[in-house]
Amino acid sequence: MKKIVFILLLLVITTSLYAEQTFFTRGSLNIKEVALSFDDGPGLNTKDILKVLDKKDVKATFFLLGSSAAKRPKLVKEIYSKGHELANHTYNHMNFFRYDEENNKKEKIKEEILQCQDLIKDITGFRTKLVRFPHGYLKDDAIEIARETNYKIINWTFGIDWERDLSQEEMFDLYVENAKPGTIFLMHDLLKNTTITKMLPEFIDKLKSKGYKFVTVGEMINKRLSEENL
Numbered sequence: 001m002k003k004i005v006f007i008l009l010l011l012v013i014t015t016s017l018y019a020e021q022t023f024f025t026r027g028s029l030n031i032k033e034v035a036l037s038f039d040d041g042p043g044l045n046t047k048d049i050l051k052v053l054d055k056k057d058v059k060a061t062f063f064l065l066g067s068s069a070a071k072r073p074k075l076v077k078e079i080y081s082k083g084h085e086l087a088n089h090t091y092n093h094m095n096f097f098r099y100d101e102e103n104n105k106k107e108k109i110k111e112e113i114l115q116c117q118d119l120i121k122d123i124t125g126f127r128t129k130l131v132r133f134p135h136g137y138l139k140d141d142a143i144e145i146a147r148e149t150n151y152k153i154i155n156w157t158f159g160i161d162w163e164r165d166l167s168q169e170e171m172f173d174l175y176v177e178n179a180k181p182g183t184i185f186l187m188h189d190l191l192k193n194t195t196i197t198k199m200l201p202e203f204i205d206k207l208k209s210k211g212y213k214f215v216t217v218g219e220m221i222n223k224r225l226s227e228e229n230l
């Protein structure tokens, strides 16, 4: 009997540990690695960003928006063929914080994920396992759907590129200051504003000179999970 109780207890602990690991905002604090993530694209700045990443030999993670990807499938292929990681940012960028049809909200969340997933798969053959909801939406229904569809939800540690009033220098300083082991940086490749694209080469050089290695979000999360399981 004691043994059964022990096994059951172990199961509960393992399940709750697993449950906590559906959502991430960063990688391991013990490994000097950072990840660049780009949302909402492919968009206006994707090509230039890809050129910088190529030149600096950095692989990033692109949280693709289905509606953007549908307009620019060639760019989706290009991102993927260059070895970057593709991830899911839903299809229509709906704000689920403001979605008030509670009775079909879960179905809508699921539809938004699957529609984007299918499109990425149709274009590249790749099935992503990472999702970032628009506006960082993270309520129980989103977590439940993510588990059901075998996704990990990835938010971010730091991002500020949507602030139009910041100069390139101010933005550069803020991104550099917020680099810590495990930081997931949020940037956008659909913004009209090109500040991020312009500061990117110098930003990558600066962080490399501080001893940081750039990895994809997926790599970062896998390392963190294996570290926590040890």
Ligand SMILES: [Zn+2]
Binding pocket: 039, 040, 089, 093, 134, 135
């Ligand atoms: Zn977004």
